[in-house]
Amino acid sequence: MRKTLLIAAAALAASVISSEAQVYSQNIVGYVNIPAPKGYANIANPLDDGNTLTNVIVNTGSWDGTLVNIWTGSGYTTYTIDSSMSTGVSDINDVNPVTAPTIKPGQAFFFYNNTGASNTLTVAGTVHTDAAATGAQVVGSTTNNLGTSPQLQFYGSVLPIGGGLGSVLQFPTNGPTDGALVQIPLINAAGGITGFKIYTVDSTLGGWSDVNDVSPVAEPVIPVGQGFFFYNNTGVGQTWVQSL
Amino acid sequence: MKKLIVTIGILTTVAVASSYAQGTVVFGNATTTKISTNSGPSGVTGVGLVAPNSTQAFYYALFYSTTQTTVAGSTAGVIGLNGGTYAFNATGWSDGNANGYSTNAGAGRLQNSNPNTDGSYSVTGVAGGASADFVIIGWSANIGSTVTALQQYLAAPTQNGWVGESAVGGPLTTGILGSTPAIGLFGASSPNIPGFVLGEVVVPEPGTLALCALGGASMLLFRRKN
Numbered sequence: 512m513r514k515t516l517l518i519a520a521a522a523l524a525a526s527v528i529s530s531e532a533q534v535y536s537q538n539i540v541g542y543v544n545i546p547a548p549k550g551y552a553n554i555a556n557p558l559d560d561g562n563t564l565t566n567v568i569v570n571t572g573s574w575d576g577t578l579v580n581i582w583t584g585s586g587y588t589t590y591t592i593d594s595s596m597s598t599g600v601s602d603i604n605d606v607n608p609v610t611a612p613t614i615k616p617g618q619a620f621f622f623y624n625n626t627g628a629s630n631t632l633t634v635a636g637t638v639h640t641d642a643a644a645t646g647a648q649v650v651g652s653t654t655n656n657l658g659t660s661p662q663l664q665f666y667g668s669v670l671p672i673g674g675g676l677g678s679v680l681q682f683p684t685n686g687p688t689d690g691a692l693v694q695i696p697l698i699n700a701a702g703g704i705t706g707f708k709i710y711t712v713d714s715t716l717g718g719w720s721d722v723n724d725v726s727p728v729a730e731p732v733i734p735v736g737q738g739f740f741f742y743n744n745t746g747v748g749q750t751w752v753q754s755l
Numbered sequence: 756m757k758k759l760i761v762t763i764g765i766l767t768t769v770a771v772a773s774s775y776a777q778g779t780v781v782f783g784n785a786t787t788t789k790i791s792t793n794s795g796p797s798g799v800t801g802v803g804l805v806a807p808n809s810t811q812a813f814y815y816a817l818f819y820s821t822t823q824t825t826v827a828g829s830t831a832g833v834i835g836l837n838g839g840t841y842a843f844n845a846t847g848w849s850d851g852n853a854n855g856y857s858t859n860a861g862a863g864r865l866q867n868s869n870p871n872t873d874g875s876y877s878v879t880g881v882a883g884g885a886s887a888d889f890v891i892i893g894w895s896a897n898i899g900s901t902v903t904a905l906q907q908y909l910a911a912p913t914q915n916g917w918v919g920e921s922a923v924g925g926p927l928t929t930g931i932l933g934s935t936p937a938i939g940l941f942g943a944s945s946p947n948i949p950g951f952v953l954g955e956v957v958v959p960e961p962g963t964l965a966l967c968a969l970g971g972a973s974m975l976l977f978r979r980k981n
Contacts (some may be wrong), residue, residue: 585928586884586935662946663936690785690943694936697873706873707936711785722874723783723866744942745787 539650542635543671545736547624550702552632555619555667555738560636563611565599567634568592568622576605578623581612582740584661587621588612617655617669619738621696621704634736638755639669650755657688657749663742670753673735677718680733681753684718688749692722692742695731707740776883778929779937782817782857782867782876788941788950789863790893792917793834812896813917813953815857815865816850816905817940819878819887823847825923826890833920835954841909841920842890843902850902853879857891863950865893875937881929888925889940893953894918912958919953 543557560566564581568574572594580587589603596608614620616639624630640651653669668680676682676693694707710731711724719730733739743749784790824830826848827840842848854877855869867876881887895917898908908916925946930937941948 585886662942663938690787690939690941692781692936692939704934706871706933707875709781709874709937713786715786722781722870723860723864724785725783725860725864725866740936742936742939744939744947746943746947 539638540636541638541671542633543736545632545634546629547622547632548629548702549624549627551696551698551704552622552624552702553619553696553698553737554622554632555736556614556616556634557668557671557736558634558636559616559639560634562613562615564590564592564614565611566636567614568632569635570594570599573626573630577625578603580621580623581614582620582663582665584663617653617667619665619667624702632736638671644755648754652752652754655751655753657741657743657751659743659746659748662744663740665738666741667736667738668733668753670755671735672753672755673733673737675730676733676739677730682751683749684712684714684730686714687747688712688743688745689714690724691745691749692740693719693731694740694742695733696738696740776931776933777854777877777879778881778883778885778887779871779875779877779932779935780817780889780927780929781874781937781939781941782815782865783860784863784865784941784950786864787943788948790865790919790950791863791952793952793954813859813865813893814896814900815891815893816852816902817857817876817878818842818848818890818892819851819881820848821881821885821887824888824925826920830923832922832951833918833954834952835918835956836909837954839920841892843892843906848890849880851878851880852902856900871932873932873937875930875932877932878929883929883931884935886926886928888923889927889948890923891921891940891948891951892919893921893951895953909956912956915958916956917953918956919951921948921951924948 545554556567564579570592574592575594577592579590591601591605593601593605598608598611600611601608638650639653641654642652644651655669672679677684689712691712693710696707697705699705709722711720713720713724716727720727826842827845829839833839833841857865857867860866870876894905897914898905898916924940927938927946
C-alpha cells in the first residue's frame, strides 16, 4: 500500500513523549503545502494546528480579501480573510469582524482565492491521532465519526495522507456504508466549481460504483489536504478508522 | 471597490449560486434500497423488476411538496390499489418530472433518464437549496409512459399492471448544480426513501365476470323459488 505522507519536509521534527512508563505517543510536527490556484480550491485541514480558520490559513496580508465557504450541513457560511480585522476574519461582506470558525483536522471547506495569482496554502501543525501506534503502526490511529445529522458533510482525511479513498485513506467500503454517496468537487481551470463527481459506496461492486450504483468504477482519489462530501443515508452513524 | 469585488465574487460563487436554479437530487436507488413487486396472480414475487415478462420496463415519477409531510394524511407507501392515495390525487403535491422520468437500471433498480452532467437530477419546481418532501410513484410500462397515462389507467384499468408509491421522504434539502452536492433520495430510513413495493392491479377476466353474473342470477332464482 502506497501512502503519501506529506509531512516532514524541511521542518519535520519527530519527538517521542512518554506520559507513562509503558505508553508512548508520537508528536509528529510538520507542514503540508496545498495548492490554492486562482478561484476555488477544495481544502481540508490535514493537521492539528490550533484548529481555527486563522490557524489553517495563516495570513500576513497576502490572503486579504479571499473567501472561505464553510459547509453548514445544508449550505455555506462565507467568511472573508482580513488581516485588518481584530480577529483576522470578517463576515461575508468584509464589514464586521467575526470569531474565526473552528476547522478541525479532517474538516474540509472551499477556499476562494481572488488575489489574482495562484499560490500555495501552507498548513503547519501536528499529526492528529486518537490512539498511539500499535503493532506495525508508526504514527497511530484516528477514529472519525460519520454522523447522520446532518447527512451531508464535507470531510477530509484526518491524517495527512493522499491517495485512493478506500485503499489509502482507509475509508470503509466493506458493507455498512453501502448505498452512501461520496461526491468530489469538480473545479475547472478557471477556478469555478462546475459540479461534483458522484460515487456510490457498494461493497458488492468492489467498493465503488457510479452515481446510480449500477457499474463499478475506480475508487475516488483524494490528494492530501483536500476533501470530499459524504452523504450518509445508511440510517446510522458510521466509523472511519485510519492508521499509519 | 474592494467590497464591490468581494460582493461580485460572492454572487458568482457557491454561497449563492442561483436561487432560481432547480434543486438537484440523486434520482436512483442503490442495492440497499431496491424496489420489489408483490406476489400477484402472475406469480411475480420478491425483489426484481422482471415482471410480467423479462422485457417489462418500468417508469418512476418524482413528486414533491413544500407544504405537506404526508400524502393525504399518510406517510406510508401505496401498493397497487391498496393502502392510500397517490400523490397526484393529493393536495399540496406536485409533479417534478419535466426533466424526465426514471426507468429500469436492472432488477429492482432505477436511474433517471435525463441526468445532469454529474448524474444528478434537477427537480422542476423546487429551487436549488430548498427543502421539500418527496415520494416516488412507479408503474409498469404496459400502463403507459406518462403520469397522465397512469392516472387514466387507475381510473379504469384495462389490463394487469404494477403500480406503487414510496413512503414519504423528507424534508430533504436539494443541491444546487455547480455548488452544493445533490442529496440522495433513497436511504435506509427517514428522512430518506427506503425501497418500496409495486402492487399488481388485476383486471378480472371476462370468464370471471361471467361466472360472477351467473352466480348472482342463480341466487336471484333461488330466492324467487323460496
